[in-house]
Amino acid sequence: xxxxxxxxxxxxxxxxxxxxxxxxxxxxxxxxxxxxxxxxxxxxxxxxxxxxxxxxxxxxxxxxxxxxxxxxxxxxxxxxxxxxxxxxxxxxxxxxxxxxxxxxxxxxxxxxxxxxxxxxxxxxxxxxxxxxxxxxxxxxxxxxxxxxxxxxxxxxxxxxxxxxxxxxxxxxxxxxxxxxxxxxxxxxxxxxxxxxxxxxxxxxxxxxxxxxxxxxxxxxxxxxxx
Amino acid sequence: xxxxxxxxxxxxxxxxxxxxxxxxxxxxxxxxxxxxxxxxxxxxxxxxxxxxxxxxxxxxxxxxxxxxxxxxxxxxxxxxxxxxxxxxxxxxxxxxxxxxxxxxxxxxxxxxxxxxxxxxxxxxxxxxxxxxxxxxxxxxxxxxxxxxxxxxxxxxxxxxxxxxxxxxxxxxxxxxxxxxxxxxxxxxxxxxxxxxxxxxxxxxxxxxxxxxxxxxxxxxxxxxxxxxxxxxxxxxxxxxxxxxxxxxxxxxxxxxxxxxxxxxxxxxxxxxxxxxxxxxxxxxxxxxxxxxxxxxxxxxxxxxxxxxxxxxxxxxxxxxxxxxxxxxxxxxxxxxxxxxxxxxxxxxxxxxxxxxxxxxxxxxxxxxxxxxxxxxxxxxxxxxxxxxxxxxxxxxxxxxxxxxxxxxxxxxxxxxxxxxxxxxxxxxxxxxxxxxxxxxxxxxxxxxxxxxxxxxxxxxxxxxxxxxxxxxxxxxxxxxxxx
Numbered sequence: 001x002x003x004x005x006x007x008x009x010x011x012x013x014x015x016x017x018x019x020x021x022x023x024x025x026x027x028x029x030x031x032x033x034x035x036x037x038x039x040x041x042x043x044x045x046x047x048x049x050x051x052x053x054x055x056x057x058x059x060x061x062x063x064x065x066x067x068x069x070x071x072x073x074x075x076x077x078x079x080x081x082x083x084x085x086x087x088x089x090x091x092x093x094x095x096x097x098x099x100x101x102x103x104x105x106x107x108x109x110x111x112x113x114x115x116x117x118x119x120x121x122x123x124x125x126x127x128x129x130x131x132x133x134x135x136x137x138x139x140x141x142x143x144x145x146x147x148x149x150x151x152x153x154x155x156x157x158x159x160x161x162x163x164x165x166x167x168x169x170x171x172x173x174x175x176x177x178x179x180x181x182x183x184x185x186x187x188x189x190x191x192x193x194x195x196x197x198x199x200x201x202x203x204x205x206x207x208x209x210x211x212x213x214x215x216x217x218x219x220x221x222x223x224x225x226x
Numbered sequence: 227x228x229x230x231x232x233x234x235x236x237x238x239x240x241x242x243x244x245x246x247x248x249x250x251x252x253x254x255x256x257x258x259x260x261x262x263x264x265x266x267x268x269x270x271x272x273x274x275x276x277x278x279x280x281x282x283x284x285x286x287x288x289x290x291x292x293x294x295x296x297x298x299x300x301x302x303x304x305x306x307x308x309x310x311x312x313x314x315x316x317x318x319x320x321x322x323x324x325x326x327x328x329x330x331x332x333x334x335x336x337x338x339x340x341x342x343x344x345x346x347x348x349x350x351x352x353x354x355x356x357x358x359x360x361x362x363x364x365x366x367x368x369x370x371x372x373x374x375x376x377x378x379x380x381x382x383x384x385x386x387x388x389x390x391x392x393x394x395x396x397x398x399x400x401x402x403x404x405x406x407x408x409x410x411x412x413x414x415x416x417x418x419x420x421x422x423x424x425x426x427x428x429x430x431x432x433x434x435x436x437x438x439x440x441x442x443x444x445x446x447x448x449x450x451x452x453x454x455x456x457x458x459x460x461x462x463x464x465x466x467x468x469x470x471x472x473x474x475x476x477x478x479x480x481x482x483x484x485x486x487x488x489x490x491x492x493x494x495x496x497x498x499x500x501x502x503x504x505x506x507x508x509x510x511x512x513x514x515x516x517x518x519x520x521x522x523x524x525x526x527x528x529x530x531x532x533x534x535x536x537x538x539x540x541x542x543x544x545x546x547x548x549x550x551x552x553x554x555x556x557x558x559x560x561x562x563x564x565x566x567x568x569x570x571x572x573x574x575x576x577x578x579x580x581x582x583x584x585x586x587x588x589x590x591x592x593x594x595x596x597x598x599x600x601x602x603x604x605x606x607x608x609x610x611x612x613x614x615x616x617x618x619x620x621x622x623x624x625x626x627x628x629x630x631x632x633x634x635x636x637x638x639x640x641x642x643x644x645x646x647x648x649x650x651x652x653x654x655x656x657x658x659x660x661x662x663x664x665x666x667x668x669x670x671x672x673x674x675x676x677x678x679x680x681x682x683x684x685x686x687x688x689x690x691x692x693x694x695x696x697x698x699x700x701x702x703x704x705x706x707x708x709x
Contacts, residue, residue, distance in 0.1 A: 009514045009517075009518065011515075011518040011522075012514060012517050012518045012521065015518065015521040015522060016521070019521070080509055080513040080514055080517075082509065082513070082546070083506070083604060083607075083608065084574075084604070084607035084608045084611035084612070085603070085604040085607050085608075087577065087611070088573045088574070088577060088607055088611075091573070091576065091577035091580065092573070096580055096581075097580070097581050098581070101513040101514060101516065101517045102513055102516040102517035102519070102520045102538060102542055103517060103520070104520060104521075104524055105521050105524050106524070114584045117584065118583065118584055139580075139583070149572075149573070149576045150576060151572070151575040151576050151579055151589065151591075152579040152583065152588055152589075153588060153590070192592070196572070
């Protein structure tokens, strides 16, 4: 497994490099944002550990660039500030997990293992519907290359609609496929989630077919190839 | 604004303007409205009183002048009808004026001569006097001599107890050396009544005019000061979180004030931002070395690394605690912030579901789109982030978050999970525990201290209960920003 460690503090980098190597990773190290972006863009890493406070280009911008360029490598961010606004900004940029400094090395290793397991689990083809794109491997979706921020229910809803695009899907069918056994199985809540999903992907993409259900279609002018 | 508002015990609420007469007509004190109305009213009353006195005085005077003309006519007629006989006595021929012939008609004349003791003796009188005399004041002879032929007018009581206007004139007749005094009197009750009526009308008109002016002044002050009230309301809106800045345009005189308020708000914002940046930099500067120490100690067994680990955790807790204190102090100065809660819940749900995705934890959140928190986004993220993260940690599969307004400017946010929950006897302690010095595992524990601290800083409340989903239920009361 190849890991890219992006950290500007010399001592912390040395320690983490050692710990990661001991855990069996092949470690590359970048000490600033520019180098990190270059390495992440050119080398096929399995996971990236990214400190947010970096010289030259800050971590959030580096992450944003990778994601915009279509890199879906799982990224764990390290933040010293620990404020939720920083964490949220990191996730908006496309992070998969975070750790607040100071942290225990074991905790970091455990998180990395979880990230690798997650990305290795599912392997299926990318779905598209017009400018909409959904990558089940990374559990990410985008419109025109712009990453979407979806909750897991919204993601499952979109996944299901994309797998059955062009077909009218009833509320009952959605309820059955989206909810667990013990979830509040209220078909009104489907409307709430469809509403939220519409806000994020564009309202016209999900068509309401009166009395029948919903249908996902590409916008006029977009090709519908899968 | 109104005198009572300032001294209130609760500076949070701006007292509504008092709708009583006292507000406008009480002692001027500190009210601009009252000061303006009082000044204008006093001036109006003085000006109208002077006008009234001048008008009524002038009217009476001109009436008396008209009477004076009639009287001097009569005197002239009597003078013409009077002849001095060679023996020194006076003969008055008939005066052809009907009113002086009819007894007690109200128009009289008399002819008098000065006596040796300096008084006047009446030698002839009009038939209308019916034998009575025209009253002669004691000082009249003296005044007549001084006047040297000019007419003297005075008031006197005549027959039938009527008020008379009397004119007297001392003249020299041909063929006689001693002067003769001619007097004419006329009833003045008609002009008295006229004057009275004129005065009544005048004062009534002036009173109405005065009241009208006071009302006009009152309206002018109310309308004129309206921008001030409106500015006050806008500032109150900023305080309550309904607006971020003073947005309206005001008259030239107070626009600078509105601009200064905006500048103050900007300055406030900048100060808070600066403080926050300092605080963040400090955190960054301290935490990386702490990470190094922790990692170094973690790789070695023995009592020294153990101690380093423990002390590092305490240092981290101390740094966190004081950073929060600094941020809370900065926060108290923030005004006009408004954060839609649905946006923050969505961000956090997207993020935390990804983090806890390996365990399949789902966050079901519900909040009205128009519900907003009166405060900063970062703080709401901090409060809800910690609570929902905590719920995700303990949940088996599900976390439920619902938010709704409760009225009275507050909202309730409920965060629950289907985890093991917290026994009732430990809940109080979980809320009161400010910072856990014995905390050696970063990221564990309930993380409630920051939530409690922040919520209290916003005047809210945190209560713990048990959820019907099985786990812990955290009930959060927070202030709403009014729409």
